[in-house]
Amino acid sequence: LxxxxxxxxxxxxxxxxxxxxxxxxxxxxxxxxxxxxxxxxxxxxxxxxxxxxxxxxxxxxxxxxxxxxxxxxxxxxxxxxxxxxxxxxxxxxxxxxxxxxxxxxxxxxxxxxxxxxxxxxxxxxxxxxxxxxxxxxxxxxxxxxxxxxxxxxxxxxxxxxxxxxxxxxxxxxxAAPETPTTFDVYLGTAPTAGPADFRGNTTNAFWSSPSLALNTKYYWQIVARRGAGLARGPVWQFTTRGIGAVDHFEWGRIASPQLVDQRFAATLTAKDDINNTVKNFNGRVTVTGLPGSGTGSSVVIAELEIGTRDRVEFANASDSALDLSGWQITVYDVVSWPAPLVTVTVPAETICPPGALFQLEDNGQAPGQFPNFHAGTNVNWGFSALGNPIAVLLRDARGEVVDFACAGNADPALITRPMPIPAEEWSGPPVLAVLPFLALTLQRVGNSDHNDASDWTLATNTFGFLNHGLSLPFVRPLATGLTPKVLTNFVTGVWAGFLAVQDPAPRLTLRAADGRGHFGVGNEFAVGAAGDVGVAVADSPDVVLVGDLLTYRLTVTNSGPNKATGVMLTNLLPPEVEFLSAATFDGACRNSGNLVVCQLDPLSAGDSARVTLTARTIASGLITNLATVARAEADGFAANNTAFAVTTVTGPSISTTNVAVVEGNSTTNQARIPVFLSAPCTLRVSVNYATSNSTAIAGEDYVATSGTLIFNPGVTNLSINVPIIGDLQHENLELFFVNLSEPTNGVIVVAQARCRIADDDAFPLFSIDDVTVTEGPPGATVDAVFHVGLSAPNALTASVDFSTADVTAVAPSDYLTTFGTLIFPPGTTNQSIHVAVHGDNRFEPTETFQVTLANPIGAQLGRSQGVGTILDDDSGELDRFVWNTVPSPQYAGLPFIATLTALDGLDRTAVDFSGPVTLRGIADSREVTVGADTNLWEYPLGTHYHDARTQVIYLPAELGGPGKINALALQVSSVPGQPLTNWTLRLKHTSMTGYVQPAWESSGWTTTYQNNENVPSPGWITFLFSTPFDYDGTNSLLVDLSFNNSTYSVNGLCLSTVTPQRRSAFFQTDSAFGDPLTWSGTTAPPPSMLNRIPNVRFFIETPVAIIPSGTVQVIHGVWSGPVTVPQPRTNVFLRANDAFGHIASGNGFAVESSVDADGDGMPDAWEIRYFGSTKATAHADADG
Structure with missing residues (x-):
């Protein structure tokens, strides 16, 4: 606690x-x-x-x-x-x-x-x-x-x-104060802490108490001290729990060794989850004798990924959940070999379900957590046959081996830390670690653990999934016979009695299980037979090169209690070896060919005799040495009177490796491919070789080569020379192979070398030129054709991306945004890019755009940017209208001459222009701009969809009072990519100041403007209303803007302003809901809403009747004629506009009354203005 x-x-x-x-x-x-x-x-x-x-x-x-x-x-x-x-x-x-x-x-x-x-x-x-x-x-x-x-x-x-x-x-x-705080800890069963309850003083904020009584209420208090000051905490209390249900069983320690069929005392206690004895337990418990530590192969190393992520996967091969707390994973690699690279301890309370997988990855933060553990360092595993030791050791919390696996050229006999690897944990050569493809991993297969390379295969990576050839749970090892097998009669949770083991076992562990998921494993002990003589044999090395020495160490033991006499050891050497010597200090040996017989001295109880045999291997393969022992007396256990050792005899590994060579020009280079043996051999080793094509072709890129390499005794490195044919043409990296075959006295491990021929010829360069075009008339396009060339022919297919970008020309109004990829097949040096330039009838300065090359493949960039220049051809076209100056004042009902002139881009009279113009009279004009931010927004000009509608609320305080709204302007940042079909502006009053639930308004609108609109250029674009709107100055103004296209292009963008409330409702669609003017309610379609408004400019003006009004004809650039203002008015001006957005407003002038009360032919207002009375005479008006 x-x-x-x-x-x-x-x-x-x-x-x-x-x-x-x-x-x-x-x-x-x-x-x-x-x-x-x-x-x-x-x-x-x-x-x-x-x-x-x-x-x-x-x-x-x-x-x-x-x-x-x-x-x-x-x-x-x-x-x-x-x-x-x-x-x-x-x-x-x-x-x-x-x-x-x-x-x-x-x-x-x-x-x-x-x-x-x-x-x-x-x-x-x-x-x-x-x-x-x-x-x-x-x-x-x-x-x-x-x-x-x-x-x-x-x-x-x-x-x-x-x-x-x-x-x-x-x-x-x-943050802590400079003077440390210490804490007195009081813990006891009395509600008020006394001196007897004082447990100690600490600077920590925790205290680990000794064991406490069960079912007891305890009180505890902390007294904090800093210098001379102290502070008492409250008195806390808790009650300890009682004994819980059975969680596991605990064996008493069993002495080692025991004897076959001789009873020995044992105890087994039922425990709860905090190790209290469960005194009311009296169930049935089955006892099993397991070889080794009891955990061996319960979890197995299932998969090794080498050379890429360097990780290992494990599988619970048992039929029950396992507590992995404190288990240790040790990894070995080339950097640390034969010492461990790292040992990772599994965190406490880690439970692994039956059949579950978990893994250890390199790097990361160690130790991680189930099922993903981390080594905390880089693991260096490769897929080479040489210089590539790969090994993983898994041990349980008691330090016993659970599983071991090795690959590459790892020799388990060299490992000493954290423990020597027991011989029974691995036999034979390591798993071959040569992977022909990176997608392959080393994978365990089968349903049992043979502790050798036969358990492993190469297969496609299955990390996170059960290997295809792996069957779980594993077949249980044969249990050692026990008496009794079922324990009953637990007294206060403890069984105490006698057990007997029926078979010898050098390492045995007892396992108790009640069939309800509760079990306990005892300590490891040995079981021998009385009066038993046994023999054991070990080979060294376990993997030996043909022609090298091989040593067998034989050990004969006597379990006692009586002396063994007439002990005879017989050893039959395999035919693949040649006998050299036999040595012992415990008797005498003789041989007849490969049969060795040793007469050993008598062996007292517990004694052993050792014999060493030395032989030379003369042939490769798996060879078996067989040893048998006998005694003069009857033997107590015959099963261990025979022993054998299986040794792998092989030739040295023959390997090659990949090489790279520079192609060269007209001369011939040599590619030298190394071939090497894993170790010197006392016999001659040979291997055949031959080249084969991949992307490189024999006769064009290299000279086909074949032959035989011969390694004389002691030689380990030779090379194969392949001539490379050079040229001056740029090419890709090319490959060919050198293949090894038909070895003698050796084993091919890496049978193929890949040779890369690196091209050393310069990359050709892409370049693009500049283009100048004249734009053309409205509706027409002319192609600006940019030529893109390669500086030299290429043996490869080359490509380069291209894209246009604005300079002073703006897409899509001036030209069509164009992008793509140019493909140059081998030998091609010229391609072209066509950019459509749009014509118009607007006078403009010369404009430019860019075409940029990027992302070259098969070549490099030279001149990567071309400039397109657009020459204007509209200097004689209509650019704007201007009014002549109207003198002030004029007089109501009396005509005066007004002249409207159409000017071209050079401020000349546009004599080629003739057409209709609308005349209006305006008074008291004021402009109100709402919105000053510069946020870009696609509404209301979002032509990336067919249709769009935007409904915006403008507040009374922003509009500055009542008036007749005669026009509206939008602040356009970039023009839409197409005309706006049925571009409609509608206005109405509303009491809303923001949207809570957005909805389309379907009634009460005044349609003020409707046209198939072509937005000509960025800037303030004004739409003069055909029907002015009378704004009352008290309500908010709801403005609705929509269009109804049948195609889509790029969005136009307007400047917009963020608002505290959500004041815009909007939606875009590809004709899914019909005409936007008919949208209504909240669902057809559902509008989005946002706290943002488009920047707008309202023109609030009073219309003034004039004669003529409406449409007049401009002829050869001029309209001139009498204009009459019927009623007196101040601040009057004339306005003219055509259907293409040209708007002109004249100067302001006053219109005074034309009343002539005294009938003298002169307006009274004129007489008063100039003479101070109406008494002027006619001769005073000299000009009539």
Whole structure:
């Protein structure tokens, strides 16, 4: 039991890492859709994000929603007044799938009081932040709130799109004072702590108590001391639990050795989960004798991935769950060999279900957690036959071997740390580690563990899945006979009695199981037979080269209790060896060919005799040495009177390796391919070789070569020379192979070398030229043709990407955005790029755009940028209208001459222009601009879809009072890629100041403008209303803008302004809902809403009647004629516009009354203006 308390320093936030697997300690408040939830790395939230792992540990908190809403997660914390500092820290991962952040789309961290009043904002996202930030640690100083309970609030708010917020590693840490605090610990059964309850003093914030009585109430208190001051904590209490249900069994220690069929005392105790004896247990328990430690091959090494990720996978091959706590995984590689590279200890409380897989990867943070453990360092495994030791050792918590595997050229006999590898854990050569493809791994197969390379094969990577040839659980090893096999009659949870083992076993472990998943494993001990003479044989080395020496060590033992006499050892050497010598200190040996007979001295009880045989191998293969022992007396156990050793005799490994060579030009280079033996051999070794084509062709790229390499005794390295044919043509990297075959006195391990011929000829260069074109008339296009060339012919297919970009010309109004890839087949040196240039009748300066080459393949970039120049041909076309100056004043009802002139781009009269122009009279004009931000927005000109509609609220305070709205202008940043069919502007009054639920208004509109509109250029684009709108000055103004196309192109972009409220409703579609003018309600289609408005300019004016009004004809660039204003008016001006957006307003003038009360032919107003009375005479008006 460990007592813990909060000392007022360090971490004081409970469950800030969410490692309880829930939101314990936290409170959530959610509105709208979704909530804060716990993520274990497998949670797949709605929206574009998929499952994501926590930053730390097993869990983190995240928001999961299917729609908009506000999701609050908070934790209340008291900050001690005497803390030096208090710091809040956390890590977040924020992914906003909307198009920007706003007050309705953000992640915010707040400090509040417990009444939810805001005290401070620790962090909030801002418009302009990246839409995705990966895990980011942040912090905030809470020191100003010491002495208070604060609410730490994490708020995610979304309204216009999916928003995924992840939170992990939240923490509040208090800085410690300079004088350390110590703590007196009191623990006892009395409610009031006394001197007898004092347990000690510590500077830690925890105390581990000794064992406590069961079913007992305890009281404990902490007294904090700093200098002369002290503070007593409250008295806490807890009650210890009683004895639990059976969790496992525990054997008493069994002495070693025991004798066959002789009873020995044993005890078995039923234990609960905290190791209390379960005294009421009286069930039946089955006892099994298992070879070795009892855990051997219960978990096996199942798969090795070498050369790429260097990782190992394990499988529970037993039929029950295993507690892996404290088990150790040891890895060996070329860097550490034969010492361990790293040993990873499995964390406590790690349970592995039957049939489950887990793995150890290199790097990462050790040890990790089930099923993904980490070595914490780089493992260096390769797929070479030489210099590539690969080995993994798995041991249980007692240090006993569970499984071992080795590959490459690892020799288990060289391993001494953390323990020598027992001979029975691996026999024969290591697993071959040569992989022809990187997708292959070394995989265990079968249903039992033979502890040799026969358990392994090469197969396609199956990490995370059971190997195709592996069958689980493994076949159980044959159990050693026991008496009794079932234990009953437990007394107060303990069985005490006698057991007998019926067969000898050098290593035996008892396993007890009740059939309900509870078991216990005892200590390892040996069992021998009385009066038994046995023999054991070991070979060295276990894998030997043909022609080398081989040693057999034979050991004869006597178990006693009586002396063994007439001991005769007979050894039959295999025919693949030649006998050299036999040696012993315990008798005499003689041989007849390969039969060796030794007459040994008498052996007392417990004694042993040793014999060493030396032979030379003369042939390869698996060879078996057989030894037999006999005695004069009757033997107590015959099964161990015979022993054998199987040895692998092989030739040295023959390997080759890949090489690279530079091609050269007209001369011939040599590719030298090394071939080597794994070790010197006393015999002559030979191997045949021959080249073969891959992408390189014999006779064109290299000279075909074949022959035989001969390694004389002691030689380990030779080479094969292949001539390379050079040229001057640029080519790809080319390959050919050298293949080994038909070895003698050796074994081919790496049979093929890949030779790469690297091209050393210079890359040809791509270049592009400049082009100049004249634009042409409206509706016509002319191609700007850019020529792209290669500096030299190429033997390869080459390609290069191209794309256009604006300079002073703007796509798509001036030219068509063009991009793609040019392909140059071998031998081709010229291609062209065609860019369509759009004609118009607007006067413009000379404009340019660029075509840029990028991403070359098979060649390199030379001149990578071409300039397209567009010459204007519209200097004589209509550019604008101008009015002549109208003198002021004029007089009501009296005509005056007005002249409208059409000018071309050079300010000359556009004599080629003749056509209709609309005349209007206007008074009291004012311009109101709403919106000043520069945010780009595709609405209302979003032509990336067929149709679009935008419905925007403008507020009375922005419009500046009542008036007749005569025109509206949009601030265009880039023009749409096509005309706007049925471009319609509608206005109406509304009481709304923002949208709560967006809906399409379907009635009450005034259609003020409708036209098939071609937006000519960026800037303020004005639409003169055919029907002015009378704005009342008190309501908000609802403006509806829509078009109805049948195709799509690139969006136009307007400047827009962010607003506190959601004031725009909008939608784009490809003709799915019919004419946008007929859309209505909230679902047909469902509009989106946003706190943003397009920047607009309203022209609020009073129409003035004039004669003539409406359409007049301009002839050869001029219209001139009498104009009459029927009624007096101040600040009158004339306006003219055509159907193509040309608008001209004249100067302001006054129109005074034309009344002539005295009938003298002169308006009274004129007489008063110039003479101060109406008494002027006619001769005063000299000009009539």
């Amino acid at each position: 460990t007592l813990r308390w909060n000392p007022g320093i360090g971490e004081i936030l409970f469950n800030g890492g969410f490692e309880t697997g829930d939101l314990a300690g936290w409170t959530t408040e959610n509105s709208g859709y979704g909530s804060w939830v716990i993520n274990d790395g497998n949670l797949d939230p709605d929206g574009p994000d998929g499952p994501l792992p926590p930053l730390e540990g097993k869990f983190n908190a995240m928001t999961a929603q299917i729609g908009g809403g506000e999701h609050l997660l908070f934790h209340d914390v008291f900050l001690p007044p005497d803390a030096l500092r208090a710091t809040l820290s956390w890590s977040d991962r924020i992914h906003n799938h909307a198009i920007f952040f706003s007050s309705q789309q953000q992640f915010r961290v707040e400090v509040r009081d417990t009444n939810q009043n805001l005290l401070a904002v620790a962090y909030q996202t801002q418009d302009g932040d990246p839409y995705l930030n990966d895990w980011t640690q942040r912090s905030y100083d809470l020191s100003g709130f010491r002495g208070q309970t604060v609410r730490l609030a994490f708020l995610e708010q979304d309204g216009i799109g999916y928003f995924n917020a992840h939170l992990d590693a939240a923490s509040v840490r208090l």
